[in-house]
Amino acid sequence: MGMSVVGCFISIICAMLGKRSLSTYLTLRLFSRLAATPCGLKFNVKGEERLKNSPAIVVCNHQSNVDMIPIGRVFPANCAVMGKKELLYVPFLNLFDRQNHQSAIQTTAQTIFEMKKTNSGLWIFPEGTRSHSTKPGLLPFKKGAFHLAIQAQYPILPIVVEPYSHIYSSKKQHFPGGEIEIRVLEPIPTEGLTLKDVNGLMEHTRSIMLKNLHEMAGVAPPLPPLPEPPKIEASTEEIRPRL
Template identity: 40%
Template sequence: MSVLSVIKPLAYLSLPVFALHTLSNASPVARYYVRLGTYLSTVGICSIWGILVAIGMNIIGNSFNANYVVARSFYHIAGRMLGIKLVVEGEEHLETCPAILVGNHQSMLDILYLGRIFPKRTSIMAKKELQWMPLLGQWMSLSGAIFVDRGNNTKAIQSLSAAGQTIKARHTSLWMFPEGTRSMREHHDMLPFKKGAFHIAVEAGIPIVPVVCENYWRLYRKGVFESGTIKVKVLPPIPTTGLTATDVTALSVRVREIMVEALREISVSVPTPISAKPPLPENIDPSEMAAEQQLREKEPLSAIPSLASITEAGPDATPALPESRSESRASTYASEDFSAPSSRHEGSEAGIETEEDEGMVLVGRPRQ
């Protein structure tokens, strides 16, 4: 075999890469679409890789680490190709297991930070119907996904209870996005939290581990896709031992307060006029914001323990949350989360959303 016969195929392969690189340097718009195509192609390749990994790890009896292997593979490939580096603070808290891990959800680029920090023995949650989808359902089953029945309120609550017990029995953790949908915007804030993750944690008596990814608006949004460094902060575990359903709402509000504070601490400041009011996301129900405000007025944050008081007491301590709320309120909180299945969000570029409004993953195309 001559040297020329080897060089020619390599040259043919390098030409498209060189052309795309030149095009991406020509203009920000071209760069956005080239990098977006690269990112989505990597997601597709790693999806196929994920099925192979899940099958192999099931054979050797290590199925609960399939997500970890696929996540790290995706980060190392996509991170290098896009020039995006994730810097993680508090990574030691990811070793907490079993636990409910909750993270803020900005866009489909969140898959990259999940790839960097997704812990071992951690599963995702999905609606039961996805279990029977070709390829996707099989991969989820093989990787230990927890399927819940969201057909009606009673079944949904029973599914959450069962999910908590499954996590404890498996000694695994569960990742959820409590915002329920994407919240990417220029200012540093989060949507009100859905309470599914907190119901599971309280039911199972396992801690909540908040994970906060900085606002990366400066690197990625519609028409912009740049290289850079993104910071992620893993906060200390918040114990739920001794809490009941009546404490779920106060717990979710307090965790959100802690995470928003951390988000603003680690995010790059973006100058905005003092008089400017942050825009209300298109996909948020104004009544939900009003309900949260009423909760704040009825239950001041002073009645909910601070992060310091929770963590200083140690992992086995029980937060002194208010216990004066009635069981009827608890059932109200549960029903407002699961009274109706989530629907496809208007404006999705792909026309379909695979995430659920209780924080179920995985994400589809970005809704800018």
């Protein structure tokens, strides 16, 4: 309800001033300010200057409903949000449906055209859903954000929000407040990449984000699996002692 009221007010003002494209940015920024104080949240943002770079496909980890507060703190201007269809009840946020696969295919070209026309970017949660995890980690990424970035030739801008299960637990309904670190990482260029590079771009982005999540949580990243020992085939020949 709070988000809706804030969004309604800001959207009306932006429409009157001919700045409708800024409504999402202003809504989330103001909502973050209004919600952070009563929730006892403070933010330590690193790399904020990178938000001023050219429009990008922004990818961010997704933990819980509380994400909207830290996300609002770093949401870039002239950026839309890709969300689920059920999120569309929140008015005046620029969302488009990623649940309808056929619709997504049909509108990809139009989406890229509009982004370039308005010089705007897109915020996507590549995990596809909230993780609700108490341990630092990422769910497997969906390919959509990386397809879109390559087709638009937009850079990927990874943003990592510190794991905050110690501050908020959706399962325990525990919310003592505290400080959350947010890292705006180096943009990852896509110039010259083709759709054959989608998997590589996706895995590279995920590995960088996962590394930062582990650093922020103060834990060592999991070790890669040990290689299997070489198999020694038994010889069928009789082993004879040397004379």
